[in-house]
Every structure is written in C-alpha cells, then in structure tokens.
Amino acid sequence: MTGRLARFLCVGIPVAFLGLFFIYPVVSILGFGLTGGGLEHLVGLPGSATFRGVAWFTLWQAAVSTVLTVVVALPGAHLVARRRFAGRRLVRALATVPFVLPTVVVGGAFLAVFDRLGMSDGSFRLTHTVWAVLIAHVFFNLAVVLRTVGSYWEGLDPGPEEQARVLGASPAQTFVMVTLPRLRPAVAAAASIVFLFCLTSFGVVLLLGGPGIATIETEIWRHSVWRGDFGAATALALVQLVAVLAVVGVGNGLQRRRAVGLRTVVARAPVAGRWELAANLGLLGLVMGLPVAVLVERSFLSGGGYSLDNYRALAVRVDLLPLTALEALVNSFVFALAATAMAVTVGGLASLVVVHGQRALSRVFDLGLMLPLGASAVTIGFGMLIALDQPPLDLRSSRWLVPVAHALIGVPFVMRTLVPTLRSIDRRLREAAAVLGASPGVIRRRIDFPISARALVVGAGFAFAVSLGEFGATSFLPRQPDRLTAPLALFRLLGTPGQQLRGQAMALAVVLMVITGFSVLAIETRRGSAGADL
C-alpha cells in the first residue's frame, strides 16, 4: 500500500462514514425542523424558565454523575491495572455487563433493591429522585472508567511512582502528585464519554427519575414523538449539539497533553493485598452486584419456586414475538459483530489521523467522531429516515442501517481508548526507527500498531457491548420483524401482563449479560496474547 493511498483511506473512510450516516442525516432533520418553526423556538428558549430549569438540571446531573463514576471506578482501575489476583480478567469483563442491560430491566432491579433496603418510601426515599438517576449512571458507566483508565494505567511505566516512593513520598502523595497527572489523558477521555452518556441519558432519567424529572434529551423526545412539535424538538436538539461540541472540545483539550513513558517491558504486577482486594470488590459488588443479583434471582423464579423454566422457554416462540428469544439473540450477535468491525476500522483509522495528522484535521476528527455519542437517538433516527431515502442511498429498509447506527456510537469508544495510547507511544522509539530507515508506514505497522493493539481490543469490546445492548437508536429505525434484536424482544415481553413473560424477559437479560461477559472475556484473552508478544 503506498503512503498516499493509505493516507487517503485513513482520512476518506471516517469522513465518508461520519458524513453519510451522521452529519447528512442530522443536518437534514435540523433543517427540516428549523424551517418548520424551530427558529422561533430557538429564539424563545433563553427566555423560558422551563427550558433554563431543564438545561441546568441536565448539566449538573451529568457533571455529578461523571465525578461520582470516576471516584468510584479509580480504585478498581488501579486494582485491575497494577495488581495480580485470580479472576482479574473476569472482573474486567464482568464490569462491561451493565452496558448491555436494558434500562427497563435495570430500573426494575434498582427499584427492587431500594425496596428491599427500605428506601422506596419515607425520608430515605431513593425511588423517583435524582439520587436514583445518579446511582444508575454510576452503575452503567463504571466500566468506561475502569477499563479505559485501567488499560492505559497498565501500560504506564511504574518507574516514576517507584522513584517517588524511594524519595519518601507517601502512597497518597505519590498518587496525587505523580500518578494522577500521568493518568490525565485517559481519565479525561473516559470522563468525557461518561459525561456525554449522562447528558443524553434517556431511559434512566425517565424510569428512575420518574415523571417529575426532565432532561433536554427526554424533552426532545416528548416534543417530537408525543406532541408532534418538530420545531420545539429541533431547537432543543441544536442546543444539545452545541453543548456536546463544547464538552468534547474541553475534554479533548485535557487529553491532548502528551503523556510519556508507556512501558514496553511487561513487569509482573504485585499480588493484590487481601484487604485491598476485599474493599475494591466489595465496592464494585455493592454498586454493580446488587442489582444484577436481583435480576439473576428473578430469572430463576418460576411457578412459585426456582427452576430453569424461564431459560428453557427462551427457545420457544411466544405469540407476541415473531422469533424465539434465542433467535433474537443471534440477530443481536450478528449485528454487534458487523457494528464492531465497522467501529474498529473507522475508529482505528480516525485515531491515526487524530494523532499523526495535520493539526486542524486532527482536531476536526477528534471532535466530529465523538458527536454521535452526544446526539440524541431521536435526532439520529429521524435524521436517517428523512435523509437516506433516495437511491442510491435509500437505506431505510436496508439490513445495514441498524449496525451502522450502532457503529456510530461505538466509534467514540474505540477512539477514546486508542488515542491516549497512541499519543503516549514514546516519540524517541519512533524517531529511532525513522533514523534507522523505517518509512512512516513501517513505523505505524511495527511500532504503533502492536503497542496500541491492547487499547484497540478494549475499544472493540466496548463497541460490541454497546451494540448488543442498544435500544434507543434501534427503535427509531424501521426494521423487519425477523430482524428483531434481543433488547427489543425484551421490551415486547415486558409490555404484556403475565408472570411467564416477565420471567422470560429476566432470563433473556441474564443470557444477554452472560454472552457479553464471555465475548469481552474472549477479546481480553486475545489482548493478553498480544501483550505477551511484545
């Protein structure tokens, strides 16, 4: 492959992908809404007390959720990055599981936990409060920080910390003065993803926050779907996009500082202390384990006792569904594979451009490819409907549309894990290779690619999990009945009364969880062998 062709593809593929499947649809729908009364709404927004309240709430709940998530996840990230213990990979894989759990199921599990803890009523009430929203956001996003920061941390040379300790710094001082600044690119990358997720979170806000709470995202949905007021929805969608641009811009600035000293020699991590392990796993267990345990318990509850009946029923089609739940799982799996392949390629190429491309191009890529994560599912879904409607781009009934939408959301995960690592590759290593006569392409292949493979597989794991669990954008795209995905099947099962259906829905959620756990574990194992090769 010649350098020029490679450069062209590196830039052209992400541009084509983002332009066609995100920018063109979003611009189309915003244009439609603005000409249909959106402009007047936009002008009126600053004067509206309701809007100011909603905007303020949206921002602060996202900020607080992000801080809480980082604080809760950092000790765990340290544990999986710097300590050896049995089941380390398993913990890292299991942390991804909440990602695929449909909100309606998790919401139910949380409500059950609150109920059992006596917090669904009275003065310590959590149900239908902002606290429930914050806790659920930590639950869903813990994995982003744990894994993004963990994988970066693992690759960080432990030398400076050891030197600080030798020079007499306490562990706390070492962490604050030495480790934290070096982790900054990864923390900023993870935090900006979490912030975007919380900013545009939909099901959590509606279900756990209850009817008294609204964010810009839920308002966009309410105005467009329930009120048929596309003008008002468009004005809000524009405000949301601008906010997302600002957030991503700031986040990218924080990451851009080049961190040095990724280690290339893998030293054996010290064995985790018993208390450290217990405290960490206890915390993770409390936040993630409790709701999951409720879910697992419910999945076995059938006919008044515990049995495998709900699981057996997954292979039998109920009248309400066009497929068996198992077939829906297979659909989800295939969609997720396709979405991951697209996300890894687009995200991988875009990361190269961000790190090695011209400055302006780099910034545009860094910003642009993050946007789909912060745009509302309503905007993307409706945009695709009205934009991709003419041959040769009449994709509205194409089987590719769902994986493409999932890939759009997966790309930022690939980039946010990959870019900080690529940036940290020791410049001297690349310069030495160049001096020795290696072409840029060879450097990329023989230095960048092996070192960043670890981050790439972490990103791929995310993209896969995101696609498996995706519900919002999927529900806004036209689908044929035989392409039902598992999360959509689950919603349908929960939409009709009857304990049998409810039990099946719980079993389906658990199977989805297990599949994700194992898939990510398989990816992690691959990642282990890549690391050992170096």
Place this chain on the structure above:
Amino acid sequence: MRFLHQTTTPAVLFVLAAVLVGACGAGNGSSTVPISATTGVQAISGQTVTLVTHDSFWVSEGTLREFTAESGVEVEVQRLGDTGQLVASAILTSGDPLGDVLYGVDNTFLQRALGADLFTPYESPALTGVPASLILDPGHRVTPIDFGDVCVNYWIDAFDDDLPQPSGLADLVDPAYSGMLAVQNPETSSPGMAFLLATIAEYGDGWEEYWSALRHNDVSVTTGWEDAYYGEFIAGGGDRPIVVSYASSPPAEVIYADPPVDSPPTAVLTDTCFRQVEFAGILAGTENRAASEALVDFLLSPTFQEDIPLNMFVFPALEAATLPDEFVDFVKLPDNPHVLDPAMIEANRNDWTERWTDLVLR
C-alpha cells in the same frame, strides 16, 4: 510476533467494502418468490406491498402468507417504535413514504395523521361488518382494524367485604382508596393519555378538580405502562392494588400465568374505560394502489381479524370474528366506553397535558 507482521490493509479494505456495500443500498431481503396466485391472473399478482407498523404488531406465522396465496401479493413488514414514533416518522417521511400501508395509528393520534395528509381515501367493502362506532373518519382515509379499552384494573384479592373494590372513577378519590392507584404520565405513555381522556370525557371541565383530588389521594404516576404494572401494581411485586391497564390484561394474566391458573387474579372496572381504536390507511404516494387496497381488505378479513387477539391483545374490529376462549371468558367489555372526538383530542392535547403536569406533578 504475529502482530508485527500484520498490516492494516485487510482491515481497511474490509471496512471500505462494508461501507460501499452498505452505501449502495444492500438488498432488503424481499427476495422471496410469491407462492402462487390461486385466483386467476390478477393485475396485482407479483407485486410487493410494504406494511409500516409499530413494534407491537405481530400475527401468526402463516397469516400473511395466506394473503399472498390468495392475491399473489407479497407483504413486507417494517416495524417502527411505538404508536407516537410511528406517526411522527410517517409525518416526517410523508413526501417519500416508508411503505404503502400504515397500520397502527390510533384515535388519540388520528387527527395529527389526517392533518398531515398522510393517507389517501379507500372505502373497503369489508367495512360493512364493522360497527359504525369504530368508523371515526367519514372520509375513509383510514379503516378501523382493531380496538382495545384502557381501563382501571384491580387485584381481586386486595378487596373484601370490609373494603369492596371501587366501582368507578368517583371511588378513586375516596380516602378509603388512598395510596392505592398507579397511573402513567399522559405525556409519555399511551394508556396514561387514554386514562386522562377517560376522566375528561367523564367530568368535562371538572377533570382538573378530579385530578387534584386524585393527587390528594396519593396517586402514583409512572413514566410508562411497564413501571406502573410491574413496579407499582401487586401483579409485579408492588404494593398498589389498582392500576391503569387494558381490558385485555386479565386474559393475559391467565394465558401467561406462572404457575397456571383457572381465572385471572385481576379484574377491570368497566365504567372507567377509554376506547382506543387502531386504524390502517393507504399512504399517499404509494405506487401500489390496487395491491394496497387488497391488503387493507385482508386486514379486515376473518383470517387476519381472528388472529389479532392472542398476538396483539386487542379486539378485532370485525363483529363476526370469533374470539379465543380466554377473551370470551375473562374479558368484560364496557357497554359504553368513554370516547372523544379525535379532532377535539388533537386540538386540546398539548393544553390538557400541560395543565395535567401542573396539577399532578408540580
């Protein structure tokens, strides 16, 4: 050292291929060959019509194939979110419709769809078997296919001689039933909207007073049907014995009971019901007019109509359609369900929900 010898080229080419295949409009899977045209050669035989509908749509496996066998027309189904999303999507794509026939717009969204000129009129001959009360558009731009009632459901065992079950809307504000009712937000849930409309139909301008009293009586409001029925109602482990759901919920409680039961643990207050009628309409701009008409006729045929209840848990519009036993035994349909003119609903909807939010949530 496997990784060191790999290049990125295969991956680049792979995605390039994937993007290109995607971009060039990959097939939509409608390559099935029609079975046969049994009723002579027709002009429409061999055509494909696309039925756009919501996520709750499903019929038994062979039902649509019977239509294909009769008419030679293939049906492709596209499902798109809930009723609100379906109507919004149809309005957004009205210049270039997603399909030929839309099925699933109900009377609460009907006027919005009609106002956007989504449909072209068609008076199906099968309408003769449909009660006039369901034919809400005299211009026949839409054809009623099914109906369902949103009603207050209660948990039978929660009530006894000391505290009998409430008899209707008026009892729900009685302090004896304080803290017992769970409803859905009409701004985010279709049964929630129907229940609000039931109270407006019953009390007229007095509906606001009624809701203030409900709030005073500790009504619980959830975002959607799922969190009301499974979160608050006793059936799902909650502690409230009264919930807004459907007239068809009791038979579902029998059909999908676990362990099996002989009769439902829930029942319906028939005086509290609001009738939701679902319609099909031929989308303006279709190029398969004749085949679309044939599909609408089929949707009103006994074959399709009798398949509706157990798949979608609503009632067939066709009076002559035979109901499954569970629906005969366990459903008590209201004699006079609440109804409101679709035009009146659309004209006041946003105003009503705004005032409801102020009254009940703020």
